[in-house]
Amino acid sequence: DVKVTQSSRYLVKRTGEKVFLECVQDMDHENMFWYRQDPGLGLRLIYFSYDVKMKEKGDIPEGYSVSREKKERFSLILESASTNQTSMYLCASRLQGSSYNEQFFGPGTRLTVL
Amino acid sequence: AQRVTQPEKLLSVFKGAPVELKCNYSYSGSPELFWYVQYSRQRLQLLLRHISRESIKGFTADLNKGETSFHLKKPFAQEEDSAMYYCALSGRQGAQKLVFGQGTRLTINP
Numbered sequence: 001d002v003k004v005t006q007s008s009r010y011l012v013k014r015t016g017e018k019v020f021l022e023c024v025q026d027m028d029h030e031n032m033f034w035y036r037q038d039p040g041l042g043l044r045l046i047y048f049s050y051d052v053k054m055k056e057k058g059d060i061p062e063g064y065s066v067s068r069e070k071k072e073r074f075s076l077i078l079e080s081a082s083t084n085q086t087s088m089y090l091c092a093s094r095l096q097g098s099s100y101n102e103q104f105f106g107p108g109t110r111l112t113v114l
Numbered sequence: 115a116q117r118v119t120q121p122e123k124l125l126s127v128f129k130g131a132p133v134e135l136k137c138n139y140s141y142s143g144s145p146e147l148f149w150y151v152q153y154s155r156q157r158l159q160l161l162l163r164h165i166s167r168e169s170i171k172g173f174t175a176d177l178n179k180g181e182t183s184f185h186l187k188k189p190f191a192q193e194e195d196s197a198m199y200y201c202a203l204s205g206r207q208g209a210q211k212l213v214f215g216q217g218t219r220l221t222i223n224p
Binding site: 004035040090092094103107108 | 213
């Protein structure tokens with residue numbers, strides 16, 4: 001079974017803080033993704049990485065950056081947290097070239113910015 | 115542009131009644147469509163994909179290219195079907211990115 005883990009289930013930060021969200025997968029997947037999940041808006045793609053040290057902006061990258069130094073780990077960074085970044089953050093991974101094209105999700109990190 | 119629309123934020127039906135969750139998409143090429151589900155306190159997971167043409171947990175979904183729809187159906191709802199459902203689109207077979215709809219929260223009443 002693919003296992004995607006996220007470093008925290010709940011996180012509370014203050015406006016202006018630098019925030020790191022970590023995601024680790026154990027199935028040697030090339031592709032990794034960061035989404036935010038908001039009621040009424042569904043899942044929106046922030047950034048994705050199709051391999052180590054490679055990244056591409058998603059639909060809402062403003063205010064975020066990412067790091068992929070190792071294949072199994074994909075970090076989301078909020079350079080200066082703001083209240084409108086309060087949300088549920090989901091990480092996912094996918095096997096490159098998979099005909100099944102399934103993304104495997106982590107449990108999520110609920111971030112509150114005060 | 116790729117877009118997925120789920121017109122119902124909330125859907126409530128009685129146990130044993132038929133269920134249909136609507137999904138419409140916008141894409142100029144040949145899309146690959148998916149339904150993902152999130153049960154309470156569980157992670158988001160794939161329910162089914164149109165290419166597989168399979169029935170999972172009694173659910174089916176048919177891709178209608180003429181109406182650009184991919185509605186999810188089940189003839190007899192069960193209480194354990196209560197969950198959040200997301201329709202998603204991939205621009206071409208094997209592409210990395212998914213575009214998700216807004217989600218529909220399905221509640222099955224006893």
